[in-house]
Amino acid sequence: MSLTFEPFANAVEYINVNAQIVSRWFETMRQRSERQFERLLDLASGAGTMVQLMLDSLPKDWHKPLITCVDRSIDALEITRQRLMPKITEKIECLCSNVEQLNVTKHSTDVVTFGNGIHYLDPEKQNQVLCRVRDSLKPGGWFLFNTAFYREARPEWTLPFYQKKVRLALKKLREKSVPREKDERRPTAADFLPREHYEKLVTDNGFELSDVVEVEAQLGQKAWEMISGYSQYAAGALHGFPIDEAATALQEAIAPAIEEHGRTDKNGNRYISRNWLAVAARAE
Numbered sequence: 001m002s003l004t005f006e007p008f009a010n011a012v013e014y015i016n017v018n019a020q021i022v023s024r025w026f027e028t029m030r031q032r033s034e035r036q037f038e039r040l041l042d043l044a045s046g047a048g049t050m051v052q053l054m055l056d057s058l059p060k061d062w063h064k065p066l067i068t069c070v071d072r073s074i075d076a077l078e079i080t081r082q083r084l085m086p087k088i089t090e091k092i093e094c095l096c097s098n099v100e101q102l103n104v105t106k107h108s109t110d111v112v113t114f115g116n117g118i119h120y121l122d123p124e125k126q127n128q129v130l131c132r133v134r135d136s137l138k139p140g141g142w143f144l145f146n147t148a149f150y151r152e153a154r155p156e157w158t159l160p161f162y163q164k165k166v167r168l169a170l171k172k173l174r175e176k177s178v179p180r181e182k183d184e185r186r187p188t189a190a191d192f193l194p195r196e197h198y199e200k201l202v203t204d205n206g207f208e209l210s211d212v213v214e215v216e217a218q219l220g221q222k223a224w225e226m227i228s229g230y231s232q233y234a235a236g237a238l239h240g241f242p243i244d245e246a247a248t249a250l251q252e253a254i255a256p257a258i259e260e261h262g263r264t265d266k267n268g269n270r271y272i273s274r275n276w277l278a279v280a281a282r283a284e
Contacts, residue, residue, distance in 0.1 A: 003229060003230065003231040003234075003243060003244065003247060004230065004231070005046055005047070005230050005232075006046065006047045006076075006079065007226040007229065007230075008223065008226040008227045008229075008230060009046055009047045009049045010047065010049075011219075011222070011223045011226055012223075013217050013218065013219050013220065013223045014049070014217075014223065015049065015053070016217070017215055017216075017217035017276050018049060018050065018053055018115065018116075018146070018276075019053050019056075019057070020215050021146050021213075021215055021276060021278040022050070022053040022054055022056075022057050023057055024211070024213060024215075024278065024280075025142075025144045025211075025278070025280050026057050026058075026059070028210055028211045028280045029111075029142055029280070030059070032210060032282065033140065035110075035140070036062045036063065036065075037065050037110030037111045037141075037142075038065055038066060038110055039065055039066050039067075039068070039108060039109045039110050039111070040054065040065045040066070040067050040068070040109070040110065040111045040112075040113065041068045041070070041104070041109045041111070041112045041113070041136060042054075042067065042068070042069050042070065042112075042113045042114075042115070043070050043099045043102075043112065043113065043114040043117065043129070043133075044070065044071055044072075044099055044114060044115070044116075044117035044120075045069035045070060045071045045076065045077065045080045045094075046071060046073075046076050046080070046115075046116075046117075047076065047079050047080060047083065048069065048079065048080030048081075048083040048084050049115065050113050050115035050116075051067060051069060051080065051084055051113070052083060052084060054111075054113060055084070065110070065111070066091075066093075067084070067092050067093065068092075068093040068094075068095060068109075069081075069084075069092060069093070069094050069095070070094075070095045070096075070097055070099060070102055071094075071096065071097075072096065072097065072098050072099075073096070074096050077094040077095075077096060078094075080092075080094065081094055099114070099117070099121075099129050099132075100121065100125045100128045100129050100132070102129075102132055104132060104135065104136035105136070106135050106136065107135075107136070107137065107138050107139070108136060108138070109136045109137055109138065109141060110137070110138055110141050110142070111141060111142045111143075111144065112133045112136060112137060112141070112142070112143045112144070113144045113145065114129075114133075114143070114144070114145035115145065115146055116146060116147060116148065117145075117147075118145050118147050118198075119147045119149035119150065119192075119193070120232065122191075123193070123197070123201075126201055127201070127204075127205065130143070130201060130202070130205035130207070131205060133205075134205055134206050134207065134283060137283040138283070139283060139284075140282060140283060141282070141283045142280065142281070142282055142283070143202075143207060143279075143280075143281045143282075143283070144278075144279070144280050144281075145278075145279055146276050146277060146278040146279065147198070147276070147277050148217075148274050148275065148276045148277070149192060150192055150193055150194060150195055150197075150198065150277050151192045151193065151194040151195065152194065152195050152214065152275060152277070153192070153274055153275045153276070153277070154274065154275070155273050155275065157263075157273075158261070158272050158273055158274075160260075160261045161257050161258060161260075161261035161262065161272050162237075164253070164256070164257040164260060164261055165228075165237075165250060165253040165254060165257035166237055166238065166250075166253075167253075168249075168252075168253035168256060168257060169237070169238060169246070169249035169250045169252070169253045170238070170249075172249045172252060172253070173238070173241055173245060173246070173249050176245070178241055178242065178245045179241075179242075180240040180241050181240045181241075182240060195212070195214070195277055198212075198277060198279060199212060199279075202279060202281045206283070206284055207281035207282060207283060207284065208281060208282045208283075208284050209279070209281055210280045210281060210282050211278075211279070211280040212277070212278070212279050212280075213277075213278050214275045214276065214277055214278075215275065215276045215278060216273050216274070216275055216276075217273065217274050217275075217276060218265060218271040218272075218273055219271055219272055219273070219274055220258075220269050220270065220271050221254055221255060221258050221269075221270060224254045224258060224272065225251045225254050228247060228250035228251045228253075228254060229247045229248075229250075229251055230247070231243045231247065233247075233250075234246040234247035234250055237250055238250065258270045258271070258272055
């Protein structure tokens with residue numbers, strides 16, 4: 001088991017919902033300004049999904065921007081580099097750094113993206129990142145981010161699914177006598193800050209809130225198994241247990257939980273909905 005985010009980042013459902021979000025970001029940017037952007041800074045790049053979607057959505061009459069990808073994992077940055085090189089001719093700059101410690105040149109960037117990662121930071125670090133982002137952007141530049149880990153991400157009808165899969169996973173772990181560290185704190189992503197927190201975060205740090213939208217994704221069994229195998233997701237759902245054991249138990253619990261509590265799409269497949277919060281903010 002890899003325990004990385006990359007399998008889920010390549011899931012059809014994940015790519016589709018983020019493609020919808022990126023398309024809306026471009027619509028918002030073009031409504032507000034026809035100015036092309038020369039430099040794109042992507043935070044927590046991971047497998048490069050968000051940058052790829054940005055390039056795919058770039059208007060045909062726009063030139064391709066210079067790209068800087070930031071991630072704390074050297075391995076992830078290499079995956080990103082290999083994924084993006086066929087799409088652009090310019091050099092991709094890759095920086096290995098935590099986003100809250102990133103050093104950037106003031107007023108050097110036109111667009112900063114932060115896809116599916118802001119929820120891993122506590123509010124203090126979120127403010128640190130937005131302060132750095134604000135300094136890096138040219139006047140009128142854009143900060144675009146999204147998250148599926150916020151208070152309104154889980155529709156009320158889906159809550160029994162989460163409860164069921166955790167109960168089943170806990171049962172399996174107890175049957176195997178897997179030990180649990182009782183004092184282990186859940187990851188920050190498990191705090192599920194509300195939508196209004198992110199709206200205020202943006203305006204408090206000197207941005208104009210240009211667009212906020214919640215986009216529904218219908219995640220099937222395979223997608224849920226992929227995300228359940230991600231180390232930080234497993235740590236949030238079953239904090240205190242060894243990560244590999246927790247991830248395996250969660251993955252095995254998905255099928256019965258989604259069968260009992262999921263809905264059926266037009267193709268007869270079971271799914272559980274998840275909302276993505278997408279924000280477009282402009283540097284004032």
